[in-house]
Amino acid sequence: MPQRKACSIVNEPRLVARKLLARPQHEGVGAVVRRSIGRFELKYFDPFLVLDEFSVTAPAGFPDHPHRGFETVTYMLQGAITHEDFEGHKGTIEAGDLQWMTAGRGIVHSEMPAAQGTQKGLQLWINLASKYKMIEPRYQEVLSKDVAEAEDDGIKVRVIAGEALGIKSPIYTRTPTMFLDFSLKPGGHLQQPIPKSWNAFVYVLEGEGTFGNMKSQPTNSHHILLLGPGGDGLEAWNKSSKLLRFILVGAEPLGEPLVQFGPFVMNNQEEIDQTIDDFENFANGFEKARHWRSETASDLDY
Ligand code: FJE
Ligand code: FE
Numbered sequence: 001m002p003q004r005k006a007c008s009i010v011n012e013p014r015l016v017a018r019k020l021l022a023r024p025q026h027e028g029v030g031a032v033v034r035r036s037i038g039r040f041e042l043k044y045f046d047p048f049l050v051l052d053e054f055s056v057t058a059p060a061g062f063p064d065h066p067h068r069g070f071e072t073v074t075y076m077l078q079g080a081i082t083h084e085d086f087e088g089h090k091g092t093i094e095a096g097d098l099q100w101m102t103a104g105r106g107i108v109h110s111e112m113p114a115a116q117g118t119q120k121g122l123q124l125w126i127n128l129a130s131k132y133k134m135i136e137p138r139y140q141e142v143l144s145k146d147v148a149e150a151e152d153d154g155i156k157v158r159v160i161a162g163e164a165l166g167i168k169s170p171i172y173t174r175t176p177t178m179f180l181d182f183s184l185k186p187g188g189h190l191q192q193p194i195p196k197s198w199n200a201f202v203y204v205l206e207g208e209g210t211f212g213n214m215k216s217q218p219t220n221s222h223h224i225l226l227l228g229p230g231g232d233g234l235e236a237w238n239k240s241s242k243l244l245r246f247i248l249v250g251a252e253p254l255g256e257p258l259v260q261f262g263p264f265v266m267n268n269q270e271e272i273d274q275t276i277d278d279f280e281n282f283a284n285g286f287e288k289a290r291h292w293r294s295e296t297a298s299d300l301d302y
Contacts, residue, residue, distance in 0.1 A: 021222060031062060056081070065108065068103055070127045096144025110296050150164065187239075191235050201249055203223070207221070
């Protein structure tokens with residue numbers, strides 16, 4: 001057994017099982033996303049369906065589109081995005097703010113730039129368990145000033161979901177999930193517990209970090225690292241001379257069958273056929289889509 005500090009809170013650090021670079025691709029209308037989870041090579045990392053690092057400069061965006069069967073988490077890094085849905089729920093999120101949207105049985109909405117310049121952020125799609133797929137839609141929004149933050153010895157964490165350094169997020173997650181935004185100063189060393197049975201990944205936003213094993217090759221921005229199974233946490237080091245910023249996301253896998261048709265994610269083909277039927281006929285949660293078009297996206301040609 002390797003020797004560890006008496007204060008270790010991670011005894012069996014998880015190793016990096018896979019590393020992928022998220023290259024830019026076009027999505028929505030005139031928007032660019034670096035997709036890591038959800039691309040061909042990594043279709044699903046239970047319960048994660050999509051991870052996009054997006055970049056949107058007007059005139060562009062994600063005009064009126066539906067969702068069913070999962071949650072979307074939008075975490076802003078720069079600029080602002082206005083969302084507007086078919087029930088009249090509307091709002092703008094800016095850098096540091098987040099929106100946790102449980103689409104459940106159905107949401108139709110637009111997500112459009114709300115500021116000059118380029119809007120940047122992360123959007124994560126988290127699958128819902130079969131028994132929650134048709135629940136009422138729900139929004140949880142947290143402004144940057146209300147995001148729980150903690151600092152300790154060269155480490156800063158913003159707790160989007162779950163718990164770190166003794167600080168808890170107010171976000172309620174249907175699928176048990178942790179979402180942590182870490183900044184490590186040069187020389188910083190982190191140990192973060194992760195439940196053993198959870199799937200977890202790291203996505204690097206800025207700088208260069210060493211993950212899992214102190215002797216491994218450093219990883220820089222736009223890379224996703226899938227952590228291997230079994231260990232009880234993440235160990236990370238900033239051995240560079242610049243700030244390191246990354247997110248650590250983990251969740252309990254659902255272990256259920258999955259059939260996806262674009263923004264509809266269900267458990268079998270019959271439920272997907274029913275969903276397409278519901279969407280086309282404005283039924284079972286899509287009633288309000290019949291006469292609705294977003295204002296925000298109306299000046300965008302698509
Ligand atoms: C979508 C294509 C899309 N990533 N990141 C197809 F682009 C989208 C979609 C998004 C999206 C929105 C934001 Cl604000 C950020 C994103 C994909 O809206 F839902 C489907 N079906
Ligand atoms: Fe959307």
